[in-house]
Amino acid sequence: MKNEQSLPVLVTGASTGIGNCIVRFLAARGHSVYATARTEEDLAALQEIELVTPVRLDVRDIGQVREAVKLVIDQGEGLYGLVNNAGLGELGLLASWTDEEVRDIFEVNVFGPFRVTNAFLPLLLESRGRVVNIGSQGGVISKKYYGPYCMTKHALEAYTVALDQELAPYGVRASIVQPGGIVSSMGANAMPGTLARFRRVVGPFADEAAQVLAAFEQTSPPDEQAEESESNRKPSPPEIVATAVYDALFSEHPKPRYLVGTRWEGDRVLNALLEQLIAENDNPTHGYSREQLVAMLDRHVLGRNTGQE
Numbered sequence: 001m002k003n004e005q006s007l008p009v010l011v012t013g014a015s016t017g018i019g020n021c022i023v024r025f026l027a028a029r030g031h032s033v034y035a036t037a038r039t040e041e042d043l044a045a046l047q048e049i050e051l052v053t054p055v056r057l058d059v060r061d062i063g064q065v066r067e068a069v070k071l072v073i074d075q076g077e078g079l080y081g082l083v084n085n086a087g088l089g090e091l092g093l094l095a096s097w098t099d100e101e102v103r104d105i106f107e108v109n110v111f112g113p114f115r116v117t118n119a120f121l122p123l124l125l126e127s128r129g130r131v132v133n134i135g136s137q138g139g140v141i142s143k144k145y146y147g148p149y150c151m152t153k154h155a156l157e158a159y160t161v162a163l164d165q166e167l168a169p170y171g172v173r174a175s176i177v178q179p180g181g182i183v184s185s186m187g188a189n190a191m192p193g194t195l196a197r198f199r200r201v202v203g204p205f206a207d208e209a210a211q212v213l214a215a216f217e218q219t220s221p222p223d224e225q226a227e228e229s230e231s232n233r234k235p236s237p238p239e240i241v242a243t244a245v246y247d248a249l250f251s252e253h254p255k256p257r258y259l260v261g262t263r264w265e266g267d268r269v270l271n272a273l274l275e276q277l278i279a280e281n282d283n284p285t286h287g288y289s290r291e292q293l294v295a296m297l298d299r300h301v302l303g304r305n306t307g308q309e
Helices: 017-028 040-047 062-075 099-127 147-170 186-200 203-217 239-250 263-281 290-306
Strands: 009-011 033-037 052-056 081-084 130-134 173-179 257-260
Touching: 009 017, 017 033, 017 239, 033 040, 033 062, 040 052, 052 062, 062 099, 081 099, 081 239, 099 130, 099 147, 130 147, 130 239, 147 173, 173 239, 186 203, 239 257
Parallel strands: 009 033, 009 081, 033 052, 081 130, 130 173, 173 257
Antiparallel strands: none
């Protein structure tokens, strides 16, 4: 880990949940934090945390982004880290989303990190700092009702890879953290929009939507005695995300990806990647045998372990 103390970091979407936990985690370890929120109430609450400077910011508003950059510059301490956490997580059948709703979720989840990172890039280049994007396991997998959300998180994966490749030669590294289910207010905040979409469904999807709405009304806490499953999810505490973010910010050798969550969630992601590998291999040009695929995997594992990948 880097030894410097009080390296300044800006965290977007810091009012509640994961973002707020990251802010408190960093501040508790001596780092000055610029924490962004949109309401007076949330800004006032952030003001009460030692080493935290609240910043009014809606990542959709380029004017507020520019004002945030000016505020940081005026503080005179530069900026070492940027954590793009602000995001939306609403659900719904693809046929129920309006163009405006899809644009808005992309505006926050994709264009927001793009816009904010570009605005702060001169400061990050000067400090040879870090960018950490809060993605999702939905950036690797996808499933019904999560379409637009997963679309944005897949885009954020691609953005982070390209960003790291472009900035690494200049001393700035970019990583993405991929949480599974996390205890936060995102689900509650997204529920009004989610319910509205399922209620507006018509045609052949109407019965299915009605079943989903009924399931929402019957939601119960997870059974801690039973194994985790699709119907018995066990959200993790936000501290596991904060810990991954801290490593991405301050490790001498940050990982490109940080998969965080339960073992069940991680297995789901790894199996999805293996299924994709098998599907991609099924083409006239390749069609490698099981033994050839295993040998290829062994080469990659060896290369990673020896730093020669």
